[in-house]
Amino acid sequence: MGLGRRPLAWAVLGLLSIALIGVIALQAVPPPATPTAAPQAAAPASAGSPTSSTAAPVASASSGGGGSGGASTTINATEKDFAIALDKSSVSAGSVTFKVTNQGPSPHNIAIKELKKTSDTYDPGKPGQFTVDLPAGTYTVICEIPGHEQLGMHIMLTVK
Numbered sequence: 245m246g247l248g249r250r251p252l253a254w255a256v257l258g259l260l261s262i263a264l265i266g267v268i269a270l271q272a273v274p275p276p277a278t279p280t281a282a283p284q285a286a287a288p289a290s291a292g293s294p295t296s297s298t299a300a301p302v303a304s305a306s307s308g309g310g311g312s313g314g315a316s317t318t319i320n321a322t323e324k325d326f327a328i329a330l331d332k333s334s335v336s337a338g339s340v341t342f343k344v345t346n347q348g349p350s351p352h353n354i355a356i357k358e359l360k361k362t363s364d365t366y367d368p369g370k371p372g373q374f375t376v377d378l379p380a381g382t383y384t385v386i387c388e389i390p391g392h393e394q395l396g397m398h399i400m401l402t403v404k
Protein backbone atom coordinates (compact mmCIF):
# COMPACT_ATOMS: atom_id res chain seq x y z
CA MET A 245 0.00 0.00 0.00
CA GLY A 246 2.42 2.61 1.11
CA LEU A 247 5.08 1.13 -1.04
CA GLY A 248 2.86 1.33 -4.04
CA ARG A 249 2.52 5.09 -3.78
CA ARG A 250 6.18 5.78 -3.37
CA PRO A 251 7.16 5.58 -6.99
CA LEU A 252 4.45 8.02 -7.78
CA ALA A 253 5.67 10.35 -5.09
CA TRP A 254 9.20 10.16 -6.46
CA ALA A 255 7.89 10.75 -9.90
CA VAL A 256 6.08 13.83 -8.73
CA LEU A 257 9.15 15.02 -6.90
CA GLY A 258 11.21 14.34 -9.97
CA LEU A 259 8.90 16.33 -12.15
CA LEU A 260 8.80 19.11 -9.65
CA SER A 261 12.55 19.10 -9.50
CA ILE A 262 12.83 19.23 -13.25
CA ALA A 263 10.30 22.03 -13.32
CA LEU A 264 12.21 23.94 -10.65
CA ILE A 265 15.46 23.41 -12.45
CA GLY A 266 13.82 24.60 -15.60
CA VAL A 267 12.50 27.73 -13.91
CA ILE A 268 15.82 28.40 -12.30
CA ALA A 269 17.57 27.84 -15.56
CA LEU A 270 15.26 30.22 -17.35
CA GLN A 271 15.75 32.81 -14.70
CA ALA A 272 19.44 32.27 -14.73
CA VAL A 273 19.78 32.88 -18.44
CA PRO A 274 18.75 36.53 -18.69
CA PRO A 275 21.23 38.01 -16.19
CA PRO A 276 24.35 37.20 -18.17
CA ALA A 277 22.89 39.21 -21.03
CA THR A 278 23.05 42.44 -19.08
CA PRO A 279 26.50 43.94 -18.83
CA THR A 280 27.95 44.04 -15.36
CA ALA A 281 27.60 47.72 -14.66
CA ALA A 282 27.74 47.60 -10.91
CA PRO A 283 31.48 47.75 -10.16
CA GLN A 284 31.96 51.03 -12.00
CA ALA A 285 29.89 53.03 -9.50
CA ALA A 286 32.88 53.40 -7.22
CA ALA A 287 34.65 55.82 -9.54
CA PRO A 288 33.22 59.19 -8.35
CA ALA A 289 34.91 58.89 -4.97
CA SER A 290 37.88 60.87 -6.21
CA ALA A 291 35.73 63.91 -7.02
CA GLY A 292 35.26 64.90 -3.39
CA SER A 293 38.83 65.43 -2.40
CA PRO A 294 39.87 68.99 -3.22
CA THR A 295 43.41 69.21 -4.31
CA SER A 296 44.89 70.97 -1.34
CA SER A 297 45.70 74.20 -3.07
CA THR A 298 48.72 76.12 -1.96
CA ALA A 299 46.95 79.19 -3.33
CA ALA A 300 46.55 80.81 0.05
CA PRO A 301 46.84 84.55 -0.40
CA VAL A 302 50.38 85.51 0.17
CA ALA A 303 50.67 88.95 1.67
CA SER A 304 52.64 90.56 -1.05
CA ALA A 305 54.37 93.70 0.00
CA SER A 306 52.81 96.34 -2.17
CA SER A 307 55.72 98.07 -3.75
CA GLY A 308 54.05 101.41 -3.90
CA GLY A 309 56.00 104.62 -3.78
CA GLY A 310 58.77 102.89 -1.93
CA GLY A 311 59.53 102.73 1.72
CA SER A 312 56.84 101.81 4.18
CA GLY A 313 53.65 101.31 2.22
CA GLY A 314 50.41 100.81 4.05
CA ALA A 315 50.44 103.87 6.25
CA SER A 316 47.08 104.52 7.84
CA THR A 317 46.11 107.97 8.95
CA THR A 318 43.00 109.46 10.45
CA ILE A 319 41.98 113.04 9.81
CA ASN A 320 39.22 114.71 11.76
CA ALA A 321 37.15 116.79 9.39
CA THR A 322 34.63 119.33 10.57
CA GLU A 323 32.08 120.58 8.06
CA LYS A 324 29.53 123.35 8.29
CA ASP A 325 27.75 125.85 6.07
CA PHE A 326 30.04 126.51 4.32
CA ALA A 327 33.53 125.49 5.31
CA ILE A 328 35.70 122.45 5.84
CA ALA A 329 38.35 122.22 8.53
CA LEU A 330 40.90 119.42 8.80
CA ASP A 331 43.00 118.77 11.87
CA LYS A 332 45.93 117.85 9.62
CA SER A 333 47.19 119.59 6.53
CA SER A 334 49.76 116.95 5.65
CA VAL A 335 49.68 113.17 5.96
CA SER A 336 51.67 110.18 4.77
CA ALA A 337 50.66 108.37 1.60
CA GLY A 338 48.44 105.39 2.15
CA SER A 339 45.05 104.79 3.63
CA VAL A 340 43.49 107.97 4.94
CA THR A 341 40.29 107.95 6.96
CA PHE A 342 38.28 111.12 7.35
CA LYS A 343 36.18 111.19 10.49
CA VAL A 344 33.53 113.70 9.62
CA THR A 345 31.56 115.88 11.95
CA ASN A 346 28.81 117.78 10.19
CA GLN A 347 27.80 120.81 12.18
CA GLY A 348 25.19 121.65 9.57
CA PRO A 349 22.69 122.94 9.12
CA SER A 350 22.93 121.41 5.61
CA PRO A 351 23.85 117.85 4.72
CA HIS A 352 27.45 117.59 3.54
CA ASN A 353 29.83 115.03 2.15
CA ILE A 354 33.55 114.91 1.65
CA ALA A 355 35.40 114.30 -1.58
CA ILE A 356 38.88 114.20 -3.01
CA LYS A 357 38.37 116.43 -6.00
CA GLU A 358 41.36 115.26 -8.05
CA LEU A 359 40.52 111.57 -7.59
CA LYS A 360 36.76 111.98 -7.99
CA LYS A 361 36.20 109.96 -4.83
CA THR A 362 33.24 111.00 -2.75
CA SER A 363 31.85 109.88 0.56
CA ASP A 364 28.25 109.33 1.45
CA THR A 365 26.28 112.40 2.38
CA TYR A 366 26.01 113.01 6.09
CA ASP A 367 23.11 114.72 7.77
CA PRO A 368 23.86 117.34 10.41
CA GLY A 369 24.80 115.79 13.71
CA LYS A 370 25.43 112.36 12.16
CA PRO A 371 29.04 111.24 12.30
CA GLY A 372 30.57 110.04 9.07
CA GLN A 373 33.63 108.09 8.10
CA PHE A 374 35.28 108.01 4.70
CA THR A 375 38.41 106.04 3.89
CA VAL A 376 40.36 106.57 0.72
CA ASP A 377 43.77 105.50 -0.52
CA LEU A 378 45.87 108.54 -1.28
CA PRO A 379 49.13 108.43 -3.20
CA ALA A 380 51.57 111.23 -2.65
CA GLY A 381 50.32 114.47 -4.07
CA THR A 382 48.40 117.62 -3.33
CA TYR A 383 44.65 117.28 -3.14
CA THR A 384 41.64 119.49 -2.78
CA VAL A 385 39.22 118.21 -0.18
CA ILE A 386 35.75 119.51 -0.92
CA CYS A 387 32.10 119.01 -0.22
CA GLU A 388 30.77 117.82 -3.53
CA ILE A 389 27.17 118.87 -3.02
CA PRO A 390 26.46 121.33 -5.83
CA GLY A 391 27.45 124.85 -4.93
CA HIS A 392 29.10 124.01 -1.63
CA GLU A 393 32.66 124.10 -2.90
CA GLN A 394 32.06 127.52 -4.44
CA LEU A 395 30.56 128.69 -1.17
CA GLY A 396 33.76 127.86 0.66
CA MET A 397 33.83 124.14 1.35
CA HIS A 398 37.32 123.36 0.09
CA ILE A 399 40.70 122.88 1.73
CA MET A 400 44.08 121.66 0.58
CA LEU A 401 45.65 118.43 1.80
CA THR A 402 49.24 117.44 1.17
CA VAL A 403 50.13 113.75 0.98
CA LYS A 404 53.78 112.78 0.98
Ligand SMILES: [Cu+2]
Nearest residue numbers: 352387389392
Ligand atom coordinates in the same frame (compact mmCIF):
# COMPACT_ATOMS: atom_id res chain seq x y z
CU1 LIG B 1 28.30 120.55 1.69
